Amino acid sequence: MSLLEQSIKQLHKQLHQKEISVTDLVDASYKRISEVEDKVQAFLALNEEQARQQARLLDEKLGNVDEYGLLFGLPIGVKDNIVTKGLRTTAGSKILANFDPIYDATVVQKLQQAESITIGKLNMDEFAMGSSNENSGFQATRNPWNLEYVPGGSSGGSAASVAAGEVLFSLGSDTGGSIRQPAAYCGVVGLKPTYGRVSRYGLIAFASSLDQIGPITRSVEDNAYLLQAISGWDRMDSTSPNVEVPDYLSALTGDIQGLRIAVPKEYLGEGVSEEVRQSVLAALKVLEGLGATWDEVSLPHSKYALAAYYLLSSSEASANLARFDGVRYGVRSDNASSLIEMYKQTRSEGFGDEVKRRIMLGTFALSSGYYDAYYKKAQQVRTLIKQDFENIFASYDVIVGPTAPTTAFKLGEKVADPLTMYVNDILTIPINLAGVPAISVPCGFGANGMPLGLQIIGKHFDEANVYRTAHAFEQATTYHKEKPAL
Numbered sequence: 057m058s059l060l061e062q063s064i065k066q067l068h069k070q071l072h073q074k075e076i077s078v079t080d081l082v083d084a085s086y087k088r089i090s091e092v093e094d095k096v097q098a099f100l101a102l103n104e105e106q107a108r109q110q111a112r113l114l115d116e117k118l119g120n121v122d123e124y125g126l127l128f129g130l131p132i133g134v135k136d137n138i139v140t141k142g143l144r145t146t147a148g149s150k151i152l153a154n155f156d157p158i159y160d161a162t163v164v165q166k167l168q169q170a171e172s173i174t175i176g177k178l179n180m181d182e183f184a185m186g187s188s189n190e191n192s193g194f195q196a197t198r199n200p201w202n203l204e205y206v207p208g209g210s211s212g213g214s215a216a217s218v219a220a221g222e223v224l225f226s227l228g229s230d231t232g233g234s235i236r237q238p239a240a241y242c243g244v245v246g247l248k249p250t251y252g253r254v255s256r257y258g259l260i261a262f263a264s265s266l267d268q269i270g271p272i273t274r275s276v277e278d279n280a281y282l283l284q285a286i287s288g289w290d291r292m293d294s295t296s297p298n299v300e301v302p303d304y305l306s307a308l309t310g311d312i313q314g315l316r317i318a319v320p321k322e323y324l325g326e327g328v329s330e331e332v333r334q335s336v337l338a339a340l341k342v343l344e345g346l347g348a349t350w351d352e353v354s355l356p357h358s359k360y361a362l363a364a365y366y367l368l369s370s371s372e373a374s375a376n377l378a379r380f381d382g383v384r385y386g387v388r389s390d391n392a393s394s395l396i397e398m399y400k401q402t403r404s405e406g407f408g409d410e411v412k413r414r415i416m417l418g419t420f421a422l423s424s425g426y427y428d429a430y431y432k433k434a435q436q437v438r439t440l441i442k443q444d445f446e447n448i449f450a451s452y453d454v455i456v457g458p459t460a461p462t463t464a465f466k467l468g469e470k471v472a473d474p475l476t477m478y479v480n481d482i483l484t485i486p487i488n489l490a491g492v493p494a495i496s497v498p499c500g501f502g503a504n505g506m507p508l509g510l511q512i513i514g515k516h517f518d519e520a521n522v523y524r525t526a527h528a529f530e531q532a533t534t535y536h537k538e539k540p541a542l
């Protein structure tokens with residue numbers, strides 16, 4: 057078994073017994089990248105020289121100190137909208153093709169404190185707008201399970217690199233499903249934490265009231281490790297609350313006796329494919345067998361979630377992306393003779409079609425005369441959606457449903473029709489609007505051989521119960537042990 061197919065616990069044991077070195081782990085990561093990256097195309101930048109240097113320093117520590125970081129010596133990939141000092145960060149956009157940040161995001165600082173090793177930066181849909189990675193300004197990442205299929209998005213590079221064994225784990229970001237949907241499509245575990253659980257300082261903003269950084273891993277246990285390392289209050293992020301971070305690993309007891317599960321009927325209804333429905337019903341049987349009970353419930357306002365999300369996220373994007381003007385960051389057009397023309401040309405040449413579409417939609421929704429009809433209405437709908445979740449959580453511990461309505465689709469299949477692309481997020485978006493945490497864990501395969509994901513949603517700041525349920529399900533099934541034959 058390759059080193060990077062093992063768990064954090066197994067690797068740490070071998071490191072401490074000096075059976076392997078940190079350099080071995082870093083070697084394994086770059087070796088795998090050299091073998092499969094021309095097919096998968098998950099990385100936008102590699103950090104090889106620095107990573108090897110850091111590995112040598114950590115190897116000198118092995119056996120000579122009393123305390124080790126939580127992620128000591130482990131190779132990680134970072135989504136390219138998370139800023140890394142001196143390491144190229146483009147957010148998948150040509151407008152940032154030459155951008156080398158002058159500081160590290162809080163999560164990157166926390167990774168350093170935890171002593172993990174950053175292997176490189178991972179591809180994504182431009183500014184996280186997309187569900188397939190086809191909106192990247194640079195390349196289309198492939199799904200390791202079948203290279204003709206998309207890996208999902210926008211954290212497609214983050215999910216594909218883990219599924220392909222190029223890194224042990226990765227960081228993604230999730231605004232409307234961008235961690236969970238690619239995790240489901242690539243057969244790995246992805247968690248969107250509660251809004252505020254993880255600092256957004258240094259995350260290139262798309263929709264600030266929804267964006268959240270989270271871990272993508274091969275197992276629930278490894279996921280809990282990574283969340284533990286990156287969580288917590290940060291004075292640099294005004295939306296980060298000072299709430300205690302529990303010990304997530306101790307939540308992985310395997311015991312879900314008496315757990316009360318709610319299953320929204322909207323999550324198994326129209327638009328959800330039959331094989332996805334069946335996989336969720338089978339998963340509920342497994343959970344019942346472990347002592348949980350479930351009831352059908354309703355999230356009555358979820359049918360308005362997609363419309364509300366695309367209004368709110370695009371409105372916020374139109375404001376957030378105003379800063380890319382050829383002056384402050386990134387690339388400047390050479391084809392202009394006045395200041396105004398330079399702004400126009402830089403933005404016309406630098407942004408891709410989907411980003412332009414959303415900036416226009418958002419600017420329209422915020423304009424005077426339309427603000428009340430669109431932006432304000434969408435905010436009101438958001439409150440109703442949040443209340444739907446609160447009502448259910450008054451009587452249940454977790455909500456369970458599918459992560460996405462279908463398995464992964466083929467490259468090129470949906471690029472011409474943005475609306476069909478948006479519908480992919482129909483089951484993940486309500487969770488972002490409500491701000492609650494949710495995980496996607498592997499729960500089977502479709503007729504096309506592509507992985508399926510089970511979504512487990514929890515109360516605000518109750519990642520522990522989400523992990524507890526996901527871990528119990530994972531330990532009772534074998535889907536997470538399957539690997540793509542690359």
Ligand SMILES: NC(=O)C[C@H](N)C(=O)O
Nearest residue numbers: 184185186231232233234
């Ligand atoms: N960013 C996300 O979470 C993905 C979503 N598909 C979007 O395009 O907005």
